[in-house]
Amino acid sequence: MALVVGVAMVRLAPGLALLALLELPLGIASRRIHSSRKQVLQRSMLEASSRTAVGVQESVATIETIRIFSAEEEEEERHSRNLDEELRLNEQMELELAGFTLIQRVIQLAIRVLVLLRSHQQLRDGSITAGVLVTFLLYQDTVGSHVQVIPQNPRVCPSIPVSICPGATPSPPPRWCSWASMNS
Numbered sequence: 001m002a003l004v005v006g007v008a009m010v011r012l013a014p015g016l017a018l019l020a021l022l023e024l025p026l027g028i029a030s031r032r033i034h035s036s037r038k039q040v041l042q043r044s045m046l047e048a049s050s051r052t053a054v055g056v057q058e059s060v061a062t063i064e065t066i067r068i069f070s071a072e073e074e075e076e077e078r079h080s081r082n083l084d085e086e087l088r089l090n091e092q093m094e095l096e097l098a099g100f101t102l103i104q105r106v107i108q109l110a111i112r113v114l115v116l117l118r119s120h121q122q123l124r125d126g127s128i129t130a131g132v133l134v135t136f137l138l139y140q141d142t143v144g145s146h147v148q149v150i151p152q153n154p155r156v157c158p159s160i161p162v163s164i165c166p167g168a169t170p171s172p173p174p175r176w177c178s179w180a181s182m183n184s
Helices: 002-012 014-021 023-061 063-068 072-125 130-146 179-183
Strands: none
Touching (some): 002 014, 014 072, 023 072, 063 072
């Protein structure tokens, strides 16, 4: 669907289409960066949670020794440090999510503004009509809302970029992609 709409956009106004479709690689790049950062932070969060759980288990197991040596305050301080680390990582994850969301929306807005400025110039030059512009802008909304980045599917040929409409069923592979490569 998105490919068909993209081709229609290129046929209507090639210069505008290239400008509008610039949003796709920029969006993909920002999503990949966000995904890798999120994985790193989730791994750190998992390690911090593990340290907290191990610390609690050790404290419970050695509660009598802790009481004998009057080390309750030290144990409480260690537990507080572990919890503070978890809280810091959680806040960092939320902050980075907000930052990447902001970056993505700024990219979308900037591309739309550039498309509108360029389309205004083309309207004044007479190279496109108002009807072509309206159709193009509707197509741009369609492409922007339907294209998603999904993880590489091993059942699809590696040379095919993976993007589908939300809720759509994947189409069969093209004729030049052999079923043998998909089943291996």
